Amino acid sequence: MSENSVSCISDVESYVDETAQEAKRSARVIATASTRVKNQVLHEAAKRLRAEKETIQRENRLDLDAGKDKGLSSAMLDRLTLTDKRIEEMAAMVEEVAMLPDPVGEVTDMRIRPNGMKVGRMRVPLGVIGLIYESRPNVTVDAAALCLKSGNVCLLRGGSEAFHSNSILATIIQDSLQSCGLPKAAVSFIQTTDREAVRHLCRLRGLVDVIIPRGGKSLIETVVELATVPVLKHYDGNCHVYVDKDADPVMAHRICINAKVQRPGVCNAAETFLVHREMSGAFLKELLDDLKKHQVEVRGCEKTRKRYPDLKPATEEDWKMEYLDLIVALRIVDSIDEALDHMETYSSKHTEAIVTQSYSAAQRFLSEVDSSSVLVNASTRFSDGGQFGLGAEMGISTDKLHARGPMGLVELTCQKFIVYGDGQIRE
Numbered sequence: 001m002s003e004n005s006v007s008c009i010s011d012v013e014s015y016v017d018e019t020a021q022e023a024k025r026s027a028r029v030i031a032t033a034s035t036r037v038k039n040q041v042l043h044e045a046a047k048r049l050r051a052e053k054e055t056i057q058r059e060n061r062l063d064l065d066a067g068k069d070k071g072l073s074s075a076m077l078d079r080l081t082l083t084d085k086r087i088e089e090m091a092a093m094v095e096e097v098a099m100l101p102d103p104v105g106e107v108t109d110m111r112i113r114p115n116g117m118k119v120g121r122m123r124v125p126l127g128v129i130g131l132i133y134e135s136r137p138n139v140t141v142d143a144a145a146l147c148l149k150s151g152n153v154c155l156l157r158g159g160s161e162a163f164h165s166n167s168i169l170a171t172i173i174q175d176s177l178q179s180c181g182l183p184k185a186a187v188s189f190i191q192t193t194d195r196e197a198v199r200h201l202c203r204l205r206g207l208v209d210v211i212i213p214r215g216g217k218s219l220i221e222t223v224v225e226l227a228t229v230p231v232l233k234h235y236d237g238n239c240h241v242y243v244d245k246d247a248d249p250v251m252a253h254r255i256c257i258n259a260k261v262q263r264p265g266v267c268n269a270a271e272t273f274l275v276h277r278e279m280s281g282a283f284l285k286e287l288l289d290d291l292k293k294h295q296v297e298v299r300g301c302e303k304t305r306k307r308y309p310d311l312k313p314a315t316e317e318d319w320k321m322e323y324l325d326l327i328v329a330l331r332i333v334d335s336i337d338e339a340l341d342h343m344e345t346y347s348s349k350h351t352e353a354i355v356t357q358s359y360s361a362a363q364r365f366l367s368e369v370d371s372s373s374v375l376v377n378a379s380t381r382f383s384d385g386g387q388f389g390l391g392a393e394m395g396i397s398t399d400k401l402h403a404r405g406p407m408g409l410v411e412l413t414c415q416k417f418i419v420y421g422d423g424q425i426r427e
Contacts, residue, residue, distance in 0.1 A: 012196040019188050020207040023128050023153045026183040031125045031151045035102040037180060038148055042098035045176040046091040049141070052172060053087050059164040060137070067161050075265030075325055079135040080162055090141045090169075097145040097391035103410050104151040107418065118420040123413045125151035127209035130201050131394065132157045132223055134215030137165035142385075142392040144173040144187045149391075150412040153186050155208060157201055159215065160193035167191065202227040212407070214395045217322070232407065234372070234398040236322040237267030238348040239380045242339040242365070244356035245278040251377060252279070252355040253287055258379040259353065261294045265324045267396065268351050268373075268383040272319065272329045274339045280307060280332050296326045303332040319346040336361055340368055347371060349398040351383035372398045372405040 049056070060082040067077055103123050110120030129152050133139045140156060147154035158166035170189035177184045190197050202211055202223055210230045213223040217236045224231055241259050243252045259270035275284055280303075288308060291298055299314040311330075318329040319342070333339045343352055353375040354365040362376045373383040373396075383406065385393025390408025397403045403411035 012192060012194045013200050015192065016190060016197050016200045016204070017207075019185075019190055020128070020130075020155055020201070020204050022185040023155050023188045024207050026185040027125075027127055027153045029183055030148065030153055030186045031104070031127075033151065033182060035104075037182065038102070038151075039098040041148060041176050041180045041182060042094050042145055044179055045141075045145070045173050046094040046098075048172045048176055049087060049091040049094070049169075052168075053084065056082055056087060056165070056168055056172075059168040062164040063137075063162050070161075072161065073265075073325075076135060076161070078263075079265055080137065080165070082137060082165060086138060090138050093386060093392050094141060094145045096386075097149050097409075100149065100391050100409060102149060103413050108415075115424050116422065117424050120418055121415040122418045123410075124416055125413055128153045128155060128207060129394070129412065130155045130157070130204070130208045130211045130229065132198055132201065132211065132213045132215070132219070134159035134219060135162060137162045137169055139214060140166045140169040140189070141173065143394055144170070146392055146394055146407075146409060146412060148177075148186065150409045152412055153188070155188045155190065155201065157190040157197055163193055198223070199226055202229060205229055212395045232395065232397045232399060232403055234267070234348070234350055234396050236348045237269070237350040237396075238272065238320065238322050238346060239268060239270050239351045239353075239383075240272045240274055240339075240343050240347060241270045241353045241355065241380060242274040242333075242336070242343075243276060243279050243283070244336060244339075244354055244358060244361050245276040246358040246361060247276075247279060247283075247355040248357055249279070249283040249286075252283065253290065255353065255355055255377070255379050256287055257290055257294065259381055260291070260296060260328050261326070262379070262381055264326050266381075267322070267324075268380050269324070270328065270353075270380050271321060271323050272331065272342075272346070274331050274333050274342055276336075276339075277303070277332050277334050280304075284308075284332075291328065294326070296328055299327065299329045301331040304330050307332075322348070336364060340365075343369060343371075350396065351375070351380045353378060353380050372396060 106123040108121050131143045143154050173187045174184035205228050208229050212232050213220045220233050220235050298311050299318050300311040305311050314329045349371045351373040352369050352371045385406035385408045393406040396406050
């Protein structure tokens with residue numbers, strides 16, 4: 001089906017309904033597929049991703065050319081680009097997911113009740129997962145691999161800026177499914193950029209079991225507002241690095257630069273640095289000099305600007321911002337308590353890091369920071385399913401129900417109670 005083959009609202013609704021129904025019909029097959037067959041599909045997909053690199057990049061260039069014509073930022077174009085390295089990383093990720101333990105069917109907490117019944121829990125797939133996402137086409141492959149291995153069906157609706165890239169990647173996965181005897185509807189890609197498709201997908205109760213939005217805050221807020229299906233999400237990534245008074249200055253410098261500069265357009269990049277006043281001398285000067293070399297705009301608090309008056313002043317809005325760009329807000333704090341209070345006020349509950357050689361400060365930070373990922377002496381850029389050993393991730397949840405943090409295989413399953421009896425009846 002071509003991009004323009006679904007035009008009016010009624011056609012979009014009908015098309016999305018049909019796609020979701022076909023996905024739903026394949027759910028039982030995928031939920032009961034053996035680990036061997038699922039891994040076979042994943043290895044086949046990795047092989048095809050490598051073999052069809054030129055085709056993938058040809059389709060990707062269509063999206064890049066359109067993005068340049070639309071005036072997309074350099075950060076957005078970077079997220080969209082499928083280089084040789086990124087295609088290889090996608091293939092390697094799929095192979096890594098194949099090597100991970102299959103969570104489906106795992107039985108835990110089996111106990112014998114006084115009447116002799118055995119009661120336990122079995123891990124099962126969530127079912128049909130709708131993923132609504134923007135920009136990064138590698139998400140198509142991440143989602144397909146994780147959903148397949150965890151026994152789920154995925155219903156994918158990517159952003160218009162990556163339409164051609166997403167479409168070819170989904171086709172490669174579908175061909176891999178079919179070649180191994182599984183239904184291609186297990187990875188269904190909604191072939192329209194009409195926004196009505198998002199609205200309708202969010203309301204398919206009974207066909208879709210959960211929606212996961214990945215993208216900017218406005219997309220996620222829209223999905224949450226529209227959805228009658230449960231939603232797993234995070235709104236934005238206002239991530240912090242706190243440089244404690246007991247930090248190793250060389251380590252702190254490397255972590256701050258990496259957290260901000262290595263890839264500024266992603267949700268786990270640092271947006272605010274909190275620096276203890278005892279580190280506001282030589283350490284801070286060297287950090288600011290290096291940030292300038294990397295073309296990072298620094299917006300400082302009053303204390304910072306008294307020392308470095310050339311910096312742009314940070315406003316109240318800056319402390320709340322997810323810049324996704326080479327901009328960082330910087331605040332000098334008098335204590336770890338002030339740093340913790342700042343994060344409690346402004347953090348989006350995504351990822352925070354502390355740099356310190358103090359065990360007690362590290363433990364306080366781990367205990368008191370209420371975010372989905374909390375790191376000690378490591379860059380916020382590690383807050384990622386692949387980096388945490390999950391193979392990949394379906395997204396990051398800052399909710400506190402079912403899943404929190406990067407969502408990998410286990411987070412794409414739930415548990416049901418199972419009971420073994422031998423004729424017991426309730427008195």
